[in-house]
Amino acid sequence: MSDIAVDLIDVTKRFGRDILAVDEMTLHIAQGEYISFIGPSGCGKTTTLRMISGFEEPTAGQILIAGRDCTHLEPHERNTAMVFQHFALFPHMSVAQNVEFGLRMRKVTAAERSQRALEMLRAVDIEDLADRAIQQLSGGQQQRVGLARALVTRPDVLLLDEPLGSLDANLRLRMQRELRRLNTDFGVAFVHVTHTQTEAFAVSDRVVIMNLGRIEQIGPPEEVTHRPKNLFVAQFVGKNNILAGEITGVDGGIATVTGPSGTFRARIADDAPERRDCHVVVRASLTNLLLNGEAPDNTVEGEVSFSIFETSQIEFNIDLPSGDSIRVDEHEPPPAIAALKHGDRVRVGWNADDALVVFE
Amino acid sequence: MTALAESRGVPAPSAGMTLTKKRARQALLLVAAPTILMALFCGIPLVSVVVFSFYKPWAYGMKPGFVLDNYIEFFTTATYLQTLGFTFLIAIIVLPLMVLLCYPVAYYVCFFVKSERLKLYILLLCIVPFWTSALIRMVAWLPLLGRKGLINQILMGIGIIDEPAEILLYSEPSMVFSMAIIWSVFMIGPIYFSMAKIDRQVIEAARDLGASAWTTFWKIIVPLTKPGLATGILFVFVVMMGEFAIQKFIGGGKTTMLANVLIQQQGLLQWPAASAVAVVMVLVSIPVIVLIFQFVNLRREL
């Protein structure tokens, strides 16, 4: 048995003539890995998931599941399982019958079926609901049934299509932990599609950021957050300030960038392209409002436009004379900062090591 | 794209889409039986009446041939032309009348009845007669509308009229009225269907933006129920064209519609003439049906 759960090799999917949903994607998903797809709607993440499950057929390329070529196999001929946003439970069956369905299709004996179903229901904490009708369950319980039903067949890969999308915020947080636990307990590869970044970062070993059918960046959550590979990822992931400019010099991994808002120093990757047009990226949480004349590597001056209170921090939006604006997240700010209001002139600063040069 | 894919050693799309092809084949296999049957069952009568309408009329039955006699006969006989005109006249009166009668019912149930259960009950009340015999529903009008019928007796009893009103039965107005009631479900159903689909927030938005109740009704609700209206009119029109019993029971045979002429000719074993009437019926229906389809994409409505 291969230790790769899913191989996507140059997979392309077109709908009709004009729509290119997935463009020559290559990706390897290891066994037991938890991987998430995020990206704007229409970026091809759901199409990719549906090609792995077999609901869509690639226009070109190859899909291997546990080393077996499944590109042109029907969904029922692949050993995948899926969890749906709206649960897609069978309304005419009990909870136990739902969970047993996959085993029934695999011609597992009745005794083994009910035993495995019960074990599975125990694993997702709802063994006491086995005889309930689906209509009697809450949203969270329904999604647990969905998980049990999918995992009981021991799939090579579990596909999750916005699995927490129809749950309320608190429940979502609990289920994130639950998913992470099940992934570790069962050692099955999880492929999770979502449009919620925080959800993807919370559960995943690796995150795939897609745009227009292409992978923009793959990496652990910390990596895509701290080291966006290009302008798209910098814009899409997290809360970043992005300032355009031109590289005027590079010294020891630190570039000097001059643009309409000023001259800034920022880290630049060793393998950066030989181009002058670039953007400086700095996360809102790494910028600071300077009240006492501190002098970090980079400073700009502007006016407070508005601020947003977010439980443990305040986000300040600062308009720069150049027309750019900068967001500053101040964690538990002192009263002097918290009192800043519209029209106050402020200085914003950050260190060169916290900023990064990215290209389009 | 294909060239690019091939140059990279990836199979061309046409070669790869085995699953997609398989699924399309399954669909075609499923759709084959109903389609062939329906094509046959539709084709048989249409081809038959066209062929036989050119046969030579004969005292008892017909003789093969290719003559226009039947059509000439139809289009030169005043009574037939009157019947054709009368059929359309009835349609022009019945269809708007039915819209007037049925729209308020759908409107009331959709917008004024709050309880979903009550809505269902009222709708069921309107639909149930449709699931019983239409013929019986026609016959059932007789004791109400007749010379000695209940309505006449009541009217005479309270002194509004002195002698029985003849107009209640065996007259055009009574025919039109009973048609409208008997086929009302064909109208209420589609209108309600499209009304129920209207997003309440659209209506509230219109009111918020300052539209009066009346303006909202005309500018929002009526346009959005146009597909339902068109569907209802379509159903009633096609049923009406092929119907002859209401005319017989309630029209009293005084004035005839195209379908009655056809039945009459058939009864006299004048099959070529009956066929010619049938062809005329189909030909005059086509433009009306095409016109109605301009207002509704039935496939998208369902």
Add this chain to the structure above:
Amino acid sequence: MPEPTSYHVARFGWVKIVLAVYVVLFVLMLYGPFIVMVILSFQGEDGGPTFPMQGTSVFWYERLFNPSGTARDIGEYVGDFGNAGLRSLVLALLVMCISTVLATMAAQAMRARFLGAGPIFYLYLVGIMIPGVTVGLGHALFWQGIGIDKHWLGTTLPVHILWTFPFCFIVMLTVFNRFDRSTEEAAMCLGANSWRTFWHITLPIMKPGIMASALFGFTLSFDEFARTVLVAGSQNTLPLDVLGATTIRITPRIFAVGVIITLISFAVIGIFGYLMTASRYRPRFTGQEEHQV
């Protein structure tokens, strides 16, 4: 959630009252004839098909199945309602099964987008677009042309299916369009091929829709006369017998038939209604409190 009231006419209370009164009148107009018919079917032996009642009796019901004796004396149509009813029942059941199966197949196929789906959709509708008597005449002439005798089942079945299938199809399509595809996808993922998915998942979930389609098929066929009259041959179906009964002289017997037919229809609606609501999984024990996860 705000109450989905008639916000847009909130200030026009009288509109609501006028409409309510109108709806009541409308329903009365729908059912008024029925009520009169039921009352008159119990007309006394000497009474006619109109008011006033000459006493009450079940005389006209007795005469339904035993029309001999005085029937000819009063110039009444001697119908064979019992056998005609049986024929109609057999025909309607057969038509119901065939058109529901065909409609389910066609609607299931139509969910996949394939070339020609549009024209096929409209071909199906042609079945109800051709005027009823034209269909009857065309089929009658065809059978006559190829020398096959008209028969209440053999030659009538095609015209009935032509009439019922499009309605069944429309019902099935409406049902399928509201069907959550992902339940089927879940089944496929769990190892069910397309046939088993249809059998174990699609069919049970769609049962109410299929029932509705079958109900349409049955009642439309049981009731059909405009197409049937020219193709049924010498043995009548029930509606044709009713039609015949009105041609000579109308007596309260026709109302008795009407009541019986209406009762049969109601019984059928009732059975279907019961089957429709009885198709859900019922838990073995209820009344427990809902667990919140």
